[in-house]
Amino acid sequence: MSRQPGLSQLLGLLILAVRCIECGDELLAERAELGYLYCTKNQCQAKHHRGLTITAIGVNKSADTFIVGDQDEITRRAEAGEFAKKDSGLGINYRTPGTAVPATRRQPGALPDRRPAARRPWTGEQEKVVRLYHSMGLSPRQIVDRARANTPRLGITESLATKIICSLPTK
Numbered sequence: 001m002s003r004q005p006g007l008s009q010l011l012g013l014l015i016l017a018v019r020c021i022e023c024g025d026e027l028l029a030e031r032a033e034l035g036y037l038y039c040t041k042n043q044c045q046a047k048h049h050r051g052l053t054i055t056a057i058g059v060n061k062s063a064d065t066f067i068v069g070d071q072d073e074i075t076r077r078a079e080a081g082e083f084a085k086k087d088s089g090l091g092i093n094y095r096t097p098g099t100a101v102p103a104t105r106r107q108p109g110a111l112p113d114r115r116p117a118a119r120r121p122w123t124g125e126q127e128k129v130v131r132l133y134h135s136m137g138l139s140p141r142q143i144v145d146r147a148r149a150n151t152p153r154l155g156i157t158e159s160l161a162t163k164i165i166c167s168l169p170t171k
Contacts, residue, residue, distance in 0.1 A: 018032040018037075020037070020038050020039040020041075020044055021037045021038055021048070022038050022039070022041075022043065022044040022047055022048060023039065023041060023043070023044055025039050025041070027039055028040075052068050052069075053068070053069060053070060053071050053074060054066055054067070054068050055067045055069075055074050057083050120167070120170075121160070121163070122160055122163070122164055123154075124170065125151075125154060126154050126155075126156055126160065126164065127164050127169075127170065129143075129147055129151055129154060129156065130143055130147070130156060130160075130161045130164040130165065131164065131165075131169065133146055133147070134161075134165050140158050140161040140162045140165065141158055143156065143161045144156055144157060144158050144161055147161075
C-alpha cells in the first residue's frame with residue numbers, strides 16, 4: 001500500500017529545497033519558514049537585507065510617535081491622510097473664505113478719534129489718600145476708617161475707595 005504524502009510533508013520537502021537567491025546555498029529551514037529568500041552570509045545579507053523602516057510622526061504638545069513598518073504600508077497610510085495635521089476643533093467652517101470682516105480704511109489725512117478722558121468723581125486729594133492707605137495693605141473698609149479719623153473733610157466712602165483702587169492712577 002503506497003501512502004500519499006500529506007500537505008505538511010510536501011511543504012517540508014519544499015522548504016528543504018529552498019536555496020539562497022544570491023549564492024545558491026541551501027537555506028536553513030527556519031529562515032525559509034519565515035519567508036527569507038537569502039542566507040545569512042555577509043555578502044548575501046549586504047545585498048538583500050532591508051532593515052525596518054521607522055517613521056517618526058510629530059504630534060502636537062507631546063513626544064513624537066514612532067511607527068515601525070514596511071515602506072508600502074507607511075506610504076499607503078500617509079496617502080490616506082492618517083498622518084496629516086488635523087484641525088484643532090475650532091469648528092467645522094472656521095476657515096471658510098468670505099467670512100472675514102472687511103477692515104475699514106481711514107483717510108490719509110484724518111486724525112484718529114480722540115475721546116475725552118472719563119471724568120473721575122473724586123478729587124486728587126481723595127485719590128492720594130486712598131492710594132497711600134492701599135499701598136500700606138489696608139482694605140477699603142480700613143481705608144475709610146482711617147480717612148474719617150485723619151481727614152474727615154475729604155468724605156471718603158467705601159464705594160469711592162473701591163472705585164479709586166480699581167481705576168488707573170492719574171499721571
